[in-house]
Amino acid sequence: MPNNATSTGTSHRAARRPQPSAGNGGGSPLPTGGKRTIQPMATPDSKQQKKAKKLLMDAHQLNVLQNDLRIVGVYVNSRHLEMLSPAGKDCLYTSVVDKLDPLQCNRTGIAVYQITKLMYNEEENSYEKLVSVYSALNSFGGVTALILQSDGNSVRLYLCTNTSGNSRIAGELLSGNLKGHFPGCEITQLSEPEKNTLLNSCGPKGSFPAGRTVRSLSMIPSRREEELQKDRELSAQGCEKFIDAMNGHKYTLVILSQCVSPDAMDDCREGLENLYTCLSPYAKETVSYGENQSDTVNYSISSNINYSVGRSISRSFGTSHTASISNGRSYNRGSGYGMFNMHFNSGSGTSSSTSSSTGTNQGYSTGESTSEAMGSGDSQGTGSSVGSNSSLTINRDNKAVQNLLSKLEEHIKRINMSQTFGMWNSCCYLITDDVATANMGTSTLAALLAGDSQAAPRAYCNQWDATNVAEREKVLEYLEYLHHPVIDLAILEETTDASGNRTRSVFQKEKVTPAMMISGKEIPTLMALPRKSVPGIVVDSMAEFGRNIPEKWKKKVKHPILFGNVYHMGQEEKTQTFLDLDTFASHTFICGASGSGKSNTTYNLLEKMIENKIPFLIIEPAKGEYKIEFAGLPNVNIFTADESPYRLLQMNPFEFSSGIHIREHLDQVLQVVSACWPLYGAMPGLLKRAFEQVYIDHGWDLEHSERIVEKGSRFPTFQDLVPVLERIIDHSPYSAQTKGDYKGALLNRISSLCNGFEGQIFGCSSGIPDRTLFNENTIVDLSSIGSDETRSLIMGILIIKLRNFRKTASTQPNSKLIHVTVLEEAHNILKRCSQETNVESGNVQGAAVGSLCRCIAEMRSAGEGFLIIDQSPGAVDPTAIKNTAIKIVMRLPAKDDCQEVGASLSLKEKQIRELSRLDVGVAAIFHAGWTDTLLAKMGDIWDQRYRAKAAPVLNKGVFTKVQGAVVQLMYHNLLEGQAKSIYMDVQELLNILCKESSALKPTLPRSKQQEMLDEVQIYLENNQQFIRANSFKDLQRTFLDFVFDFLRLDSVMRIFPLEGVNKKFDLMDTKLTPKETRIVLRWEKDIRSGICRYLYMPEECEPQKAYRWPLNPTDSEYFWMLYGKMLKRYATKMMLRKDGDARYANALDYLNSIKFFQPSAHKGKR
CATH class of the missing domain: 3.40.462 (Vanillyl-alcohol Oxidase; Chain A, domain 3)
Structure with missing residues (x-):
């Protein structure tokens, strides 16, 4: 680039030389009055301006500057970047x-x-x-x-x-x-x-x-x-x-x-700064012109007169140009290409340069000087001066250069800001x-x-x-x-x-x-x-949750169980999540949509309980998955509501533990019924009166909670409740229409519990022992029951039975976790009810649910932990959620559910929205003692480790034969006066029929064997007073009731009703008409064929070798004797009913009169 050129204003000052006079020897002439006037000398403006113009740039210099500016503009504006593709003919x-260096390949x-x-x-x-x-x-x-x-x-x-x-x-x-x-x-x-x-x-x-x-x-x-x-x-x-x-x-x-690199950034910045420095003088041009004129007149008498004029003009100009070229080869992985002292790494391994030098210098100088002097020894002077001064300055901006400077400044600023x-x-x-x-x-x-x-x-x-x-x-x-x-x-x-x-x-x-x-x-x-x-x-987004369990909490926990790993922003981390085993006694709430991993989480938690020897009770109202997943667990009890290879669930809501007062139990049963059924008006009161009366009818003293009279079975059943409730409604002071409404609402519901699966479950006086349900690993599967109300009733009864069992068995408060109960589909019993009340009925259902929630909360002190599980937290009573110390929330698609449970977890709004998008197996967990809610993924995928290798199969023929053998053995022992050995003898019989080499094929499932043993044990426990008193007559009477329940023969009797026989009982005249006798004989034949399908006993009770069953069930050793007594017992029960139906008693009198039930009467007949 050329040297910098500047233009400056010029000023000129000159004095005229005086002419000497002839009179004083060439001295200056004296003016009149002793003064001399000197005229100003003319100013040579045109000549000085021409010399000043030589200081400005000439055309060549301007052309060089323009070319340099063009190159600078190309690179500052990055215009060279549009010149990289192959050039056309007209391109400059x-x-x-x-070619790419081979070392870079x-x-x-x-x-x-x-x-x-x-x-x-x-x-x-x-x-x-x-x-x-x-x-x-x-x-x-x-x-x-x-x-x-x-x-x-x-x-x-x-x-x-x-x-x-x-x-x-x-x-x-x-x-x-x-x-x-x-x-x-x-x-x-x-x-x-x-x-x-x-x-x-x-x-x-x-x-x-x-x-x-x-x-x-x-x-x-x-x-x-x-x-x-x-x-x-x-x-x-x-x-x-x-x-x-x-x-x-x-x-x-x-x-x-x-x-x-930082060095390259520094080099680039320095190069840009140099460019800025070089261009800055051209951004603004200033032209200044000034003129000064002065006239002076002096009169002086002096011995010396001096006059001098000096003038000097000089000018110099220089030009230099340098370039260099050098060729070399280097195999370094990087090299630099640059311009204007700016270097860029490009990864090349070559470099080249060119060098040349040219210099030109010119100089010119001119000078002129004149001097005169005169002197005199006497001096006197008078002077006057007149002067004028004028100047002109013009500023001109170069916008192109200023734009370049602005862009350079922006680039320098970007580099400075990019140091970090x-x-x-x-x-x-x-x-x-x-x-x-x-x-x-x-x-x-x-x-x-x-x-x-x-x-x-x-x-x-x-x-x-x-x-x-x-x-x-x-x-x-x-x-x-x-x-x-x-x-x-x-x-x-x-x-x-x-x-x-x-x-x-x-x-x-x-x-x-x-x-x-x-x-x-x-x-x-x-x-x-x-x-x-x-x-x-x-592309997804997530809200952040906690990622650490407090160290203080970790140090306090004595029995940690591994849940899984922390789940952060959609990714499983290595940080493990632990739960406190003892905190499960304060209850756990688990919720999540179907398919969210809720079951897998529960299975793994139950596995932790098994590892720590904590027994569990699972109440499953739907799906029936638990009995499949845990069927292979040793010594697990599985109860179902239908006829299946597993044990039949049998329970009596009116049965209670010995340490519980009858009135307390009565109130609890009423609360369960109120929570399951919509009751209004006087219904709760009528039910309570009916409950009290049915206990009284069975010999119970309600005030002292003792049974003082042996009337009927030890505990009443729903079958006993039906006539009592009907009688109480009939004697109530309400109108006929109201009585009809109450009968339709209450009697229909209670009657439905006496039929079908419900009848099998609630039909026995004594149910499964509490120690089996609540001290062992037990699964209660209610998936085969279609009625939501019935499922809720069973769940509620199990809760109050568990509460009473824990209350009587607990020895110290605030005990550690000893048992866990899993409530699947908890909304069936802990349903969310409206808080509104009305004058007529108040809020019976809401109060009942609240009472059950308090019942669950109270069991914490007895070491009983609940796992409350449901798909929708909005369907569960909020008190049940609030009273849980551990909350495990999986994916919830509904906004209302997210809001509901998010508040209990103290989540932010964005975290609440995240609950609807959780991956399968990921849960938001809050544990008592934690400061934050964590996301964690269950560590183990359930591997079906407790599934049975083969699904159990129930062969109805084998089951019927074993049942018949058990009935025959018990009857034999009662006849022989060996009631105390019944249980051991039945155990031995089951070993022979189901386990030894002579066992029936296919083998009866172990669950069914245990079911028979339990029923036998319940019968013996309920009749201990007769066994101790050796009252075999009473034992035989109660045994006949046991046989009806054991073989479930009530339905057979209902299939073949006795029609056409006199219902009235007349001691004076018990004879039947010929028509009635034909009807009785036909009825007996039908009823015998039905009973023989289920009462199939071996030929001999104590065979010499193996047990054998006759082709005709009536050929067994005790069939006719037992058959006749069974019919007689049924006839007696029908006589004791409200209407006093004597048809069956009259029929049995006739059959006995002809000695129909003696085996000899049927020998040779088929």
Whole structure:
């Protein structure tokens, strides 16, 4: 560049030489009055101005300045970036892609990671997190690349690193930072074959369309001020916008970013500062012109007169030019290309320079001097002076230079601000199968990256296509190894001589790349990740939950059980989550939609209980999964409501423990019924009176809670309650219509409990022993019951029986966990009821449910823990949820459910919304003593470890034979007076029939064997007073009732009613008419055929060898004797009914009169 030139204003001052007079020897003539007047000398303005103009730049210097400014403008405005594609004939530049150095054709330093899922935190700035990720890579060095590849249907996203060292360290840095800033993202490293396949798709080798095009996009991305101010979560400049816009097109987008070292940044800043210094004088031009004129008149008589004129003009001009060229070869992995003292790393291994020197210097000098002197010894003077002064200053701004300075200042500012986060040399390369797709892609990308920054006002595109295959192949080779292509760029100068001939010469030559310097704060805009899902990439967001269990809590816990691992932002971590086993005594609430992993979680918690020898009771009203999953657990008791290979559930709501007062139990039963049935008006009162009366009818003293009279069975049943309730309603003071309404509402419900499965469950006076239900591992499956009310009733009865059992067995308060009860589908019994009351009935159901919740809460002190499980927390009474110390919440799709349980977990609004999106097996857990709610994933997938190897099979024929053998043995012992040995004898019998080599095939399931033993034991326990008193007559009477219940023969008797016989009993006349006798004989035949289907006893009670069953059941040893007594017992029960039905008694009298039940009467008959 030429030396600086300045223009300055000029000023001239001159004095006229005086002429000596002839009278005083050439001295000055004396004016009149002793004064002399001297006239001012004329000023040579034109001559001085001409000399001053020589100080300004001439035309040659201005031309040189303009050329220099043009070059500066090219590089400051990055105009050289549009000169990289092959030049046309009319272009004033040439560009040739250098061949890639063989030493750079190496993939050992490349690591490639595919991103299939991204997880964002709505409360964090994902842009700033990307800044941190890329900043970490920048400090490590090398190249970072983002590759977006589309097959037209879906896209694949890759992040790559290319370093000169080991790719493992850089790859782990990339994946570690990405997972750390975006926890929950799914990022996997490609294997070597997968990596090579991807990189080869970016290279020149292979079968590709002939129109394959590479188009580069060079620009400085920036964010838009409007979005920055509004801080939008989803940016209009997001990567997903490009993916959606290019949907259906095949392309590969490669964004390369090579880190710029701190030294290179300093060199670049210094070069820009030098440019700024050189250009700044030309930004503003000042022209100043000044003129000063002065006239002086002096009269002096002096011995000396001096007059002098001095004048001197000098001028100098110098020009110098220097250039250098040196050629050398270096095999370093990096080298530098630069301009204006700015250096850029490009990864090349060559360098060259040219040097020349030219100098010119000129000088010119002129001088002139004149002097005269006269002297006199006497002096007197008078003087006067007149002067004038004028000046003119003109300022002129060079806008082009000022714009350049402004851009230089912006670049310098960007470099200064990038000292912390680093800078990158970045460029986008789009590889497509045709030119149109390439143009569309780069235009879309340029529009998305454009922002409000002044550093680079436009984007620059270069294209290498089929018109110059050699250049395109060289560019693809660079991209294959993740390097920016290096291009020899020569800027030409065109001159025209006097004859009009044009010649071109190289004015500036540089090695450049398409990359531009991007700051660390700008790089996330260029290498952005999708903010919402696109085909092939899942994008999600999550709210953060707690991640640690308080250390103070850990130290206090004595019996921790492992639940699983902490789940953070969609990803399972290594931090383990523990629960306190003893805290389960304070109850646990588990909720979640179907398929959310609720059952798997419960199974694993039960496994922890088994490991710690904590027995459990599972009450399952639906699905029936527990009896399948735990059927193989040793010594587990499984009770069902239907006829199945498992034991039949039998319970009597009126039965209570010896340590419980009858009135307390009565109130509890009424609460359960009120919670299950909608009661209104006087219904609760009528039921209570009926409950009291039915106990009284069975000999119970309600005040002292003692049975003082042996009337009927020990405890009443629902079958006994029906006539009592009907009688109480009939005697109530209400109107006939009201009585009818009450009968329809109450009697129908109670009568329904005396039939079907419900009749089998509630029909016995004594149910399954409490110790079996509540001290052993037990499963109660109610899935076969269709009525919600009945299921709720059974669940409620089991709860109060459990409460009473724990109350009587507990020895000390606040005991540790000793038993766990699982309430599946808890809303059946702990349903959410309206809090509204009315004058007529109050809120009976709500009060009853609240009482049951308090009952559950009270059992905590007895060591009884409840697992309250339901799909919808909104369907469960809030008190039941509130009284739990552990809450495990899985996916809840309903908003109301999320809000309901979120409040109990003290969750924020975003965390509450997250509950509807939890993955399978992931739960939000809050434990008493924790400060935060944690997300955790159950560690173990249930492996069905307790499933039975083979499902149990119940053969009805074998079951009937074993039942008949047991009945026969018990009857035999009673006849022989051996009641005390009945239980042991039955055990031995079952061993013979079911376990030894002579066992019946197929073998009777163990659960059915145990069911028989339990029923026998219940019979013996309920008749201990008769056994101790050796009252075998009473034992035989109660035994007949046992047989009806044991064989479930009531339904058979109802199938064959006795019609056509006199219902009245007449002691004076018991004879039947011939018609009635025919009816009785026909009825007996039918009833015998029905009973023989279930009463199938062996031929002999004590056989010599193996047990054998006759072809005809009536041929067994005790059939006719037992058969006759059974019918007689049934007839007696019918006589004791309210209507006193004597038909069966009259029929039995007739049959006995003809000695029908003696075995000898039937010998030889079939």
